[in-house]
Amino acid sequence: xxxxADRRALDRFVAGLDVDEDAxxxxxxxxxxxxxxxxxALLKALASPQPALAVLGxxxxxxxxxxxKPVAAxxxxxxxxxxxxxxxxxxxxxxxxxxxxxxxxxxxGKRGNPLDPKPVPVFARLMLRALMMRSEQPIVSLEPVYSxxxxxxxxxxxxxxxxxxxxxxxxxxxxxxxxxxxxSVRRDVDAxxxxxxxxxxxxxxxxxxxxxxxxxxxxxxxxxRRWLAAGIELVASED
Amino acid sequence: MTTLxxxxxxxxxxxxxxxxxxxxxxxxxxxxxxxxxHGKSDPPRASQHGPPAxxxxxxxxxxxxxxxxxxxxDTIAGHMRDSGVMYEAIHDEVDRxxxxxxxxxxxxxxxxxxxxxxxxxxxxxxxxxxxxxxxxRELAREVEPGGNHYVFQSPLSQWVGTIVxxxxxxxxDPLEARTEQCSGDxxxxxxxxxxxxxxxxxxxxxARIAALADTRDLLSNTIGRADQIExxxxxxxxxxxxxxxxxxxxxxxxxxxxxxxRKEQRGVGPMLAYIVLAMRTADKLQRxxxxxxxxASLERAVVDHLAHRMRxxxxxxxxxxxxxxAQTQQAKVPGPRSAALERLRNAPASRAxxxxxxxxxxxxxxxxxxxxxxxxxxxxxxxxxxxxxTMRGDAxxxxxxxxxxxxxxxxxxxxxxx
Numbered sequence: 199x200x201x202x203a204d205r206r207a208l209d210r211f212v213a214g215l216d217v218d219e220d221a222x223x224x225x226x227x228x229x230x231x232x233x234x235x236x237x238x239a240l241l242k243a244l245a246s247p248q249p250a251l252a253v254l255g256x257x258x259x260x261x262x263x264x265x266x267k268p269v270a271a272x273x274x275x276x277x278x279x280x281x282x283x284x285x286x287x288x289x290x291x292x293x294x295x296x297x298x299x300x301x302x303x304x305x306x307g308k309r310g311n312p313l314d315p316k317p318v319p320v321f322a323r324l325m326l327r328a329l330m331m332r333s334e335q336p337i338v339s340l341e342p343v344y345s346x347x348x349x350x351x352x353x354x355x356x357x358x359x360x361x362x363x364x365x366x367x368x369x370x371x372x373x374x375x376x377x378x379x380x381x382s383v384r385r386d387v388d389a390x391x392x393x394x395x396x397x398x399x400x401x402x403x404x405x406x407x408x409x410x411x412x413x414x415x416x417x418x419x420x421x422x423r424r425w426l427a428a429g430i431e432l433v434a435s436e437d
Numbered sequence: 438m439t440t441l442x443x444x445x446x447x448x449x450x451x452x453x454x455x456x457x458x459x460x461x462x463x464x465x466x467x468x469x470x471x472x473x474x475h476g477k478s479d480p481p482r483a484s485q486h487g488p489p490a491x492x493x494x495x496x497x498x499x500x501x502x503x504x505x506x507x508x509x510x511d512t513i514a515g516h517m518r519d520s521g522v523m524y525e526a527i528h529d530e531v532d533r534x535x536x537x538x539x540x541x542x543x544x545x546x547x548x549x550x551x552x553x554x555x556x557x558x559x560x561x562x563x564x565x566x567x568x569x570x571x572x573x574r575e576l577a578r579e580v581e582p583g584g585n586h587y588v589f590q591s592p593l594s595q596w597v598g599t600i601v602x603x604x605x606x607x608x609x610d611p612l613e614a615r616t617e618q619c620s621g622d623x624x625x626x627x628x629x630x631x632x633x634x635x636x637x638x639x640x641x642x643x644a645r646i647a648a649l650a651d652t653r654d655l656l657s658n659t660i661g662r663a664d665q666i667e668x669x670x671x672x673x674x675x676x677x678x679x680x681x682x683x684x685x686x687x688x689x690x691x692x693x694x695x696x697x698x699r700k701e702q703r704g705v706g707p708m709l710a711y712i713v714l715a716m717r718t719a720d721k722l723q724r725x726x727x728x729x730x731x732x733a734s735l736e737r738a739v740v741d742h743l744a745h746r747m748r749x750x751x752x753x754x755x756x757x758x759x760x761x762x763a764q765t766q767q768a769k770v771p772g773p774r775s776a777a778l779e780r781l782r783n784a785p786a787s788r789a790x791x792x793x794x795x796x797x798x799x800x801x802x803x804x805x806x807x808x809x810x811x812x813x814x815x816x817x818x819x820x821x822x823x824x825x826x827t828m829r830g831d832a833x834x835x836x837x838x839x840x841x842x843x844x845x846x847x848x849x850x851x852x853x854x855x
Contacts, residue, residue: 205853208849209736209849209850210738212698212846212849213702213742213743214702214706214742214746215738215739215742226691226698227687227691229694230687230690230693230694231690232535232536232537233690233694234687236531236534237534237686239531250576251567258531258532262534263532266693321760321764323758323759323760325755325758325759325760344706346702346706349699349703390782390783392759431759
């Protein structure tokens with residue numbers, strides 16, 4: 199498979215077009231292999247016994263679009279080396295870490311760890327649509343308005359044994375993981391703004407699952423169904 | 438090294454060589470290469486054409502020293518002229534985690550497993566050397582020349598070939614050969630079984646990853662199955678410890694690549710919505726951005742699909758989404774962008790009238806364009822190629838301010854740099 203064929207397969211995949219499965223798999227594996235090779239090369243460049251070349255390696259990493267974890271770990275180790283190694287290399291490694299928004303050992307008196315998760319992105323909102331079911335359970339099935347926003351998400355509104363309604367969601371995308379969700383609905387079909395009617399008590403699990411309880415006093419099942427049908431949005435709270 | 442660089446006017450010698458070989462302006466680079474070459478060890482080496490002989494013979498004080506220095510300057514400049522573009526391409530690609538040019542250089546009819554292993558070592562060597570722009574007298578003073586330094590002393594392809602020949606027999610037997618070695622005490626039937634199992638392992642790996650696109654399977658499941666594949670590989674004694682480690686590293690990168698592609702895929706829709714709905718406050722920038730997604734180097738089906746999705750964003754009353762509006766409000770992009778999106782959200786009745794000029798423009802722009810010059814020609818008024826390239830870069834930066842995924846998707850299609 200040529201580089202051009204790999205590129206074509208990935209371009210089609212990202213655009214949302216049908217892709218030959220083998221071509222896509224080959225392209226993805228090829229990209230992973232290339233990254234592995236480059237990561238190895240970068241680690242060797244950083245380990246160069248010649249400070250001038252190690253500095254060039256760190257400067258290269260600083261301008262690359264992202265930094266692989268093994269490389270970030272190596273940069274941190276070098277940047278943290280207080281009494282050993284070349285000062286210029288340490289400085290260049292620290293600069294590379296900063297260029298990628300990674301913590302630098304010694305900055306602000308804290309020693310960073312590149313393997314720590316990055317700060318949670320501020321924006322995590324998802325528009326959902328309700329599919330009314332004929333059967334009793336679940337009462338309403340939920341899906342993302344734009345499937346590419348949450349390709350694995352499944353959701354439903356169902357009633358527990360105490361007749362309390364719950365919105366149960368699985369497969370939420372990573373930006374929602376570990377965050378607390380608010381459920382907003384359009385309470386009036388003509389309303390421009392959505393109203394938050396419930397907040398999940400637990401945070402979204404690491405695999406993207408959450409349940410949101412809807413307090414019974416908010417409205418009847420029919421009300422909730424009508425509101426959901428008019429518009430739904432999930433928003434990760436700022437905490 | 439310091440003495441040489443300071444005492445001999447290498448730059449003047451290099452400048453003359455550059456003029457003779459037709460690459461004026463590269464004297465710093467050639468001077469750097471000369472300085473490094475000068476410092477390389479130069480013992481007598483075995484030769485097919487005669488007794489062992491030294492390669493460079495650059496002996497300060499020798500009668501023919503000046504002549505040899507000039508000759509090497511010409512040689513280096515000539516190879517820089519012929520291989521410089523390829524050398525820079527390798528460096529550019531490494532910056533994007535790609536090794537396409539390097540792979541092309543070392544394809545020698547052997548299995549890809551060898552190519553990958555060699556590319557590993559070669560990429561390390563190349564990234565240990567500076568880019569052309571970094572080849573300066575200052576760096577030459579600091580560098581201790583090593584045997585593996587490439588300073589255009591030979592054509593790049595020949596140098597790579599030499600490295601391949603030196604490394605192949607000892608370190609990177611083809612997978613097929615290793616399998617035969619491992620199966621030395623096996624019966625012919627067992628060997629066939631091992632070969633079949635080996636093939637199955639790799640077929641399975643490819644099939645599992647392919648399944649991602651088809652079943653929208655969870656990444657964790659796929660990675661879990663990659664574990665199984667590795668275990669299978671270990672059971673049939675296919676991989677050395679080194680190969681197993683490599684496979685593990687590839688697995689980690691596989692997870693990253695799939696995750697990044699998924700993010701990018703999710704960014705395409707909102708990116709297109711931003712381009713048609715928010716960037717309409719900057720007519721020329723918007724035209725350049727849209728035309729950049731219609732370049733002929735892209736597959737026509739992709740161009741048409743992106744164009745179709747732009748129209749869909751215009752026709753979709755749910756666009757712009759609250760997320761896109763919030764992102765635009767928070768991003769440090771020109772204020773009118775956010776206002777343009779809010780108007781669509783707050784006054785749906787006037788949406789059609791607001792967006793009519795964009796619809797007209799989408800219809801009027803060429804369905805595909807050849808290159809930057811063609812984009813410039815398709816714009817109203819007189820616009821230079823340079824301005825188009827600048828605007829394209831500005832578009833990428835603006836999209837990055839709103840969401841990194843949008844920039845990634847734009848760069849993929851408009852600049853082929855993903």
